[in-house]
Amino acid sequence: MAPLEDQHVSEEEDVGSESDDGGSETNRLEQLHDESEELTLENSILKDYYERNAADGVGDEEDKRLRNRQRRRQAAPTTLTLEQKAEVAEAEHAVAVQTLEEAKRGSERLIDTLHAVLEETDIRIAELKKDAYEFKRDVVVGAENMRTGKTVAEKVVRYMEDKLRQRDTTTEKLRLKNAALKGQIQKVEAQLRQKDDMGDALHYIDFHQLQIENKQHVARIEERNAELLRLKSATGRAVQALSSLKGALQQAQADSDWLAAEMAARTAALAKTTTDLATVQEEATAERRVVRRLSQVPGDNSEAPHIDTYIAQKKALYELQQELRSWERKVEIAEMASKRARQESKRSKEVSAAPF
Structure with missing residues (x-):
């Protein structure tokens, strides 16, 4: 019985050793997988860094030396030192920060543009409601002939002419305001050039304030230009409508002349x-x-x-x-x-x- 027990114990030890070997292999495989992912990320960063420097014409000589060195020592692997890796990481970090700042500035500009478009849309909606109310009051109801129920053409034409004069006045005001804003911008730019020529370094807060004012003026100019274009478009449509009404009025006048001649x-x-x-x-x-x-x-037969x-x-x-x-x-x-x-x-x- 003793030899059989010894044999059973030895078999259990072999099984335990095999299970330990399997666990160690699994840990080793996970470690190799983590190292592979780390190397893949590191290679991606190095590739971006290399492509960026190669695009700037910086890494050409270094690339030639590396290729020559690889030809001479193909068997020897090339690795980066910790200082080189730190330099690459800092450069990529700076690029990532710069990209993030640019994206942030672009998002801010987009938000400002959307706010301006939203405000402009609200203003335009209010103006359209006001124009619709005035048109209904002055033309649909006010220009109606009480006897025939038809709209008087002269009142419609007079209403359109008044609207065109108002548009022209608003356009002229916006043009003058736009010219004034451009003059202010040119004045500020001249002051900045003068200070640059004099070598006077602006304080950061003052420069930042000027940047804010410049952005505000540019936004106002763009807003006024958009308003001017919209007014020009509305004026064109109004002129077209006025031309159509004038044609209809001329036709009606011709019909009236024909009726007058026919009546005469x-x-x-x-x-x-x-x-x-x-x-x-x-x-x-x-x-x-x-x-x-x-x-x-005759009563007298003698006169018959x-x-x-x-x-x-x-x-x-x-x-x-x-x-x-x-x-x-x-x-x-x-x-x-x-x-x-x-x-x-x-x-x-x-x-x-x-x-x-």
Whole structure:
């Protein structure tokens, strides 16, 4: 039994030693993985540093010497000292800090721009609401003809002209203010150049204050320029709308002139028809008197006309009656024409009086 127990103990020792070897191999593998990641990061930093210096033309000679040295000693690995690694790390840290500062400044500029755009948008929205209210008050409601319900063209044109004059006044004010700001900037720049020429070093706070003021002036100039461009665009649209309204007004004026000429012609025709009607009525009255005179039967038989005379008078009476009926038809036709002419004249007056 003793040899069997010794053999069992030896097998347990072998298993324990194998488990210890497996744990050590795992630790070694993790250590190698950490070292590989560290070397990868270090190589990435060195690569960026090398590419940056090579782009500036600094590391050309050093690169040639390294290549020659590698040719001579290919078997010997090249490593950096701690001082060189520290130098590379400091350079990369400085570059990272500079990149961060530039990104910060860019973000600040973007924030300022967005604030300015937001303020400008709010101002523009308020102006649009005000313009819409004034347009509704002065044109949609104020320029409406109470009798016809249509908008009077003259009031619309006058409203647009007033708006254009206001835009021109605002544009001129902004232009003068822009010129004044440019003059202030030129004055400050001249003072800075004078101080630089005199060798007077500005204090950091003063220089920082001037930078802030310069940024403020530049922002104001950009804002005024944007306002000026917007006003020019609005003025162009208003001029285009005014041209369209002027064209419509000219067309309406031409239609009004045509209606006036047509009304004058119809009035002349009505006057002629009235004169002809009066003439026809007078002739009809005279013919009626002749017919009545001829229709009277004489009371004295001794004065009776001869048979031939009687026949001739009856014939004349018949012809006069026919002519009377003809004149009566002419009178009816003339009255209908006169009535139609009056209606057309009245309609022409209403059309010419209606606003466009």
